[in-house]
Amino acid sequence: MMGRTHMAFGAGAGLLLAPLFGASVIPFVALSTFASLLPDVDHQNSKINRMLPITRWIPVLFKHRGFFHSIFPPLILYALFWALNLQTLGLPLMVGYLAHLGSDCLTRLGCNLLHPFSTFRIQGPILTDGLREYVLFGCVMVANGALVLSSTGMFG
């Protein structure tokens, strides 16, 4: 799935969940949107690896949609921030990371959420960069817009 679609899902998850956690919406959404790019550190040409040169060694050691596309990195990330008493950072990072994994589960390649302990992949009908992904991206952006408008009270 393309970086922009992941960011749309990360933003949407942040918009939905920030109020439930009583968090400030803007920093929460900024962090969840950023974190929605993190799992693709295991892909050579991903947006995150183009942005952050320091993570470019990861695809050499880890296969794409292997460990970094399991539920373990976001849990470890959250535990680290929790141990540092920085849940306000750890929570949106975990939310954005999980939004990425959830959206990759919609693709044909799918996601093995329990890698390396299982080989079971959750797969969907979306082809990366295909028409369905563009339609999905549009739908998520419209939903995000509606969430922003409703949170600012424009729908009453």
Ligand SMILES: [Zn+2]
């Ligand atoms: Zn991915």
